[in-house]
Structure formats: C-alpha cells, structure tokens
Amino acid sequence: MGQVFGGAPGQHGGHATHAQHGGQAPARTGTSSSMMALIIGAVVVGLVVIVGAIGGFVYFTHRRSADRDRDPDQPTATRPTLPGLPSLPKLPGAGGAAGAAPDSSAATERTAPPAETTRTPMGGSKARLTGLVARSLDLQKARNAVAAGAPRIDACFAAAELVPPNHETAGYDLDVAASGEVTRADPTTQIGRCAQLDACMAQSLRALRMPRSPTGSTVKLTFTAKIP
Numbered sequence: 001m002g003q004v005f006g007g008a009p010g011q012h013g014g015h016a017t018h019a020q021h022g023g024q025a026p027a028r029t030g031t032s033s034s035m036m037a038l039i040i041g042a043v044v045v046g047l048v049v050i051v052g053a054i055g056g057f058v059y060f061t062h063r064r065s066a067d068r069d070r071d072p073d074q075p076t077a078t079r080p081t082l083p084g085l086p087s088l089p090k091l092p093g094a095g096g097a098a099g100a101a102p103d104s105s106a107a108t109e110r111t112a113p114p115a116e117t118t119r120t121p122m123g124g125s126k127a128r129l130t131g132l133v134a135r136s137l138d139l140q141k142a143r144n145a146v147a148a149g150a151p152r153i154d155a156c157f158a159a160a161e162l163v164p165p166n167h168e169t170a171g172y173d174l175d176v177a178a179s180g181e182v183t184r185a186d187p188t189t190q191i192g193r194c195a196q197l198d199a200c201m202a203q204s205l206r207a208l209r210m211p212r213s214p215t216g217s218t219v220k221l222t223f224t225a226k227i228p
Contacts (some may be wrong), residue, residue: 125166131222141211156200
C-alpha cells in the first residue's frame with residue numbers, strides 16, 4: 001500500500017512539470033511575431049518617406065524648368081511687390097544675353113549735334129589785284145609774277161570764304177631780294193585780320209618769283225575779293 005500510493009504523487013508531479021514547460025512555448029512565438037511585424041512596418045514607412053522625397057524633388061525640378069522655359073527673362077524666384085505700387089517697365093535690351101553691347105545707334109541719334117546752318121560769307125572766293133606799289137621793279141613784270149600765282153591766291157580766299165572777320169580787301173607787304181625771291185610776306189595791318197587767310201597768303205606770296213633788280217625792292221599788294 002505504501003508503494004502504490006508513494007508512486008502516485010511522483011506520477012502526478014511529472015504531469016504538472018510537463019504542463020508548465022508546454023505552456024511557455026506559445027508566449028515566445030507571439031513575441032517574435034510582434035517584433036517581425038514592427039520591423040516590417042518600419043521598413044514600409046521608411047520606403048514611403050524616401051519615395052515621397054524623391055517624388056517631391058522631381059516635381060520641384062520639373063516646375064522650375066517649366067517656369068524658366070515659359071519666361072526666360074524672369075528669374076525663378078519671384079520678387080515680392082508692395083501693394084499699390086505700379087510695376088516698372090522693362091528696359092530695352094534687358095532680356096538680351098549677358099554682356100551684350102547696348103544699341104549704339106539710338107544713342108548716336110540722341111547725342112548727334114544738329115546740322116550746321118549756312119553762314120554768311122566773309123569774302124569772295126576769287127581775288128583780284130587792285131593795288132601794286134613796287135620800288136625799283138618793273139611794274140608790268142611784277143603784275144605778271146602775281147598773275148602767275150593767282151591759282152594759289154584764289155585757293156586761299158576760297159578756303160577762308162566763311163571765316164570771320166570780313167576780308168573782302170586784304171593788303172600785304174613783301175620784301176623782294178635782287179634775285180626776285182620773296183623773303184617776307186606780312187599783312188599790311190594787324191587789326192581786323194583773318195588769321196587763316198593771312199597764313200595761307202604768306203605761303204602763296206613767298207612762292208612768287210618777282211623780276212630781278214639791282215638792289216631788291218619792297219612791294220605793297222592789295223587784293224579785293226568781293227562777296228557775290
């Protein structure tokens with residue numbers, strides 16, 4: 001009797017221990033499944049965030065390209081404007097390439113001086129010898145010498161035709177060497193002279209070849225170039 005009842009408790013105790021170890025297995029399986037679900041959810045959320053960021057970047061880049069193609073003159077970022085203020089007009093040529101030279105034709109037209117108006121002639125373009133005084137020279141030969149230089153003399157009066165002051169009459173004093181060379185040709189007076197005419201006439205008169213004389217001579221010439 002003692003042996004029969006002594007083995008029974010051992011059997012029941014064995015069954016109780018087996019029941020405890022068998023009940024812990026389902027708890028570990030549930031925990032592993034929950035962790036796996038959390039990991040998969042976190043991966044999915046991360047993929048969604050990455051895909052959204054890439055999509056936003058592509059959309060923003062495409063939007064900027066479309067705005068630039070639609071209006072290349074305007075920058076991508078719009079400037080804020082104050083309410084009630086009118087927008088300023090665009091300057092001509094502002095949309096051109098960087099460094100492009102401005103249109104110089106318009107500036108030239110604005111800054112070009114007006115056309116010079118017609119001036120009153122100050123003397124005629126052709127001179128006539130109206131006075132000749134020569135000491136110890138043949139007067140006719142002296143006149144012929146002046147007539148030979150008429151083309152140069154007329155060119156001087158024509159070039160100074162519009163240059164003030166009035167020079168319809170101009171006189172000059174000459175020094176002539178014995179060889180007939182003119183060594184000096186100066187204006188008779190220094191008041192009211194046309195400097196341009198006098199400078200030209202000095203060269204033309206010094207180019208004359210007067211008649212020879214034993215001692216040389218002084219000559220006074222008077223030219224008249226009336227305004228037509």
